[in-house]
Amino acid sequence: xxxxxSLGENLTNTMKKLVGMSVIDxxxxxxVVKDIQRALIQSDVxxxxxxxxxxxxxxxxxxxxxxxxxxxxxxxxxxIYEEMVNLLGSEAAGLLGSEAAGLDINxxxxxILFLGLQGSGKTTTIGKLCRYLQKKxxxxxxxxxxxxxxxxxxxxxxxxxxMDVPLYGDPNNKDALDLARKGLQEFKNRKVIIFDTAGxxxxxxxxxxxxxxxxxxxxxxxxxxxxxxxxxQQAGEQARAFSQATDIGSIIITKLDGSAKGGGAMSAxxxxxxxxxxxxxxxxxxxxxxxxxxxxxxxxxxxxDIQSLIEKAEENIDEDIAEKTMNNxxxxxxxxxxxxxxxxxxxxxxxxxxxxxxxxxxxxxxSKEASKMTEDKIDAYKIMMSSMTEEEMLNPKIIKQSRxxxxxxxxGVDETEVKExxxxxxxxxxxxxxxxxxxxxLGGGAMNRMMGQFMNR
Numbered sequence: 001x002x003x004x005x006s007l008g009e010n011l012t013n014t015m016k017k018l019v020g021m022s023v024i025d026x027x028x029x030x031x032v033v034k035d036i037q038r039a040l041i042q043s044d045v046x047x048x049x050x051x052x053x054x055x056x057x058x059x060x061x062x063x064x065x066x067x068x069x070x071x072x073x074x075x076x077x078x079x080i081y082e083e084m085v086n087l088l089g090s091e092a093a094g095l096l097g098s099e100a101a102g103l104d105i106n107x108x109x110x111x112i113l114f115l116g117l118q119g120s121g122k123t124t125t126i127g128k129l130c131r132y133l134q135k136k137x138x139x140x141x142x143x144x145x146x147x148x149x150x151x152x153x154x155x156x157x158x159x160x161x162x163m164d165v166p167l168y169g170d171p172n173n174k175d176a177l178d179l180a181r182k183g184l185q186e187f188k189n190r191k192v193i194i195f196d197t198a199g200x201x202x203x204x205x206x207x208x209x210x211x212x213x214x215x216x217x218x219x220x221x222x223x224x225x226x227x228x229x230x231x232x233q234q235a236g237e238q239a240r241a242f243s244q245a246t247d248i249g250s251i252i253i254t255k256l257d258g259s260a261k262g263g264g265a266m267s268a269x270x271x272x273x274x275x276x277x278x279x280x281x282x283x284x285x286x287x288x289x290x291x292x293x294x295x296x297x298x299x300x301x302x303x304x305d306i307q308s309l310i311e312k313a314e315e316n317i318d319e320d321i322a323e324k325t326m327n328n329x330x331x332x333x334x335x336x337x338x339x340x341x342x343x344x345x346x347x348x349x350x351x352x353x354x355x356x357x358x359x360x361x362x363x364x365x366x367s368k369e370a371s372k373m374t375e376d377k378i379d380a381y382k383i384m385m386s387s388m389t390e391e392e393m394l395n396p397k398i399i400k401q402s403r404x405x406x407x408x409x410x411x412g413v414d415e416t417e418v419k420e421x422x423x424x425x426x427x428x429x430x431x432x433x434x435x436x437x438x439x440x441x442l443g444g445g446a447m448n449r450m451m452g453q454f455m456n457r
């Protein structure tokens with residue numbers, strides 16, 4: 001699991017070991033708790049916090065009687081999950097009022113003030129939040145008040161232009177307060193305005209000082225502090241100073257896509273009581289998610305996150321194309337055109353490892369390296385398919401040797417690679433046709449066979 005370095009992998013392995021244990025006794029519980037302690041400390045979580053957490057898990061596991069219908073093993077797993085969730089804040093904080101109500105904004109404009117130390121990933125995160133809001137049906141505007149960092153306006157301009165998000169700024173104006181006033185006037189009829197600020201500060205006092213100056217002019221609905229997840233436990237000090245200075249403070253933690261200190265940053269921030277709203281989980285513009293402790297810990301423990309998977313699919317997949325593709329797969333009419341559509345839908349949902357982590361039991365079965373190889377193979381297959389005619393895509397049976405030669409030349413690959421693509425297509429069609437005959441149920445075995453066709457090549 002890329003997120004939080006090896007923490008997810010270590011915790012998943014601990015849970016797998018627990019599931020495989022035939023007896024759940026005091027010795028077993030102590031062994032599991034020790035594994036959890038080791039995983040959290042290696043991820044830079046505060047030792048005192050780790051000891052408190054492990055004490056709660058151990059005492060509950062030894063003293064509580066499992067509810068009716070729940071085995072002792074399942075009860076211990078539930079306790080670990082609940083206490084880990086409590087460590088990170090229990091419930092999702094949401095953004096713009098009620099997240100469950102579809103981001104219902106009652107105040108217009110909803111003004112978001114972005115703050116952060118230099119190098120925290122603030123500007124990139126603004127781009128990610130804009131994309132997130134667009135998916136929710138909003139068209140935010142951005143105001144650049146960063147007059148200190150060279151090319152700050154240019155970077156924001158490049159980000160916002162790609163997403164067709166309006167931007168106000170003037171690289172020749174060095175007065176941040178004037179820029180804020182003019183930006184407010186420019187976008188006064190917008191529903192959401194995001195203000196970028198300079199991240200030139202060396203300590204929290206300077207950060208708060210500028211926030212106070214801009215706060216009087218902007219009167220933000222929400223001020224968000226962006227924190228670099230790689231700084232570990234120091235994140236708590238930044239969050240604490242910020243949360244003490246304002247009642248509307250919330251946090252976005254960035255760079256959680258491999259940092260050994262990510263667990264320390266998250267737990268330190270959560271301990272301050274300042275709500276974590278979002279987390280950045282990768283370099284792509286879509287590697288950004290609403291932080292929900294329950295879903296997050298579920299994935300971290302290898303238990304999957306089906307709800308997030310469904311939401312991701314709803315945001316990125318064309319329902320009509322998906323339904324048609326699935327019907328063709330289950331009725332034996334599956335074509336290369338359907339397979340290409342399937343690949344494109346998978347790509348839209350994000351990196352394969354992130355998607356697999358949302359499927360219970362799948363995330364820990366396939367390594368990050370294997371997932372990357374699979375993504376590369378899918379990209380190669382798509383290139384080969386773009387060298388095919390529409391007739392070939394809809395009726396793959398006509399692709400014989402002469403056509404294979406032409407497709408290979410057109411896509412710059414060896415003929416054996418085209419034959420491998422056709423073999424994968426035929427195996428997938430056969431697998432899915434068999435599932436259709438059994439009532440359309442895609443079990444773990446079928447999923448593993450399909451993934452195995454990629455992994456074993």
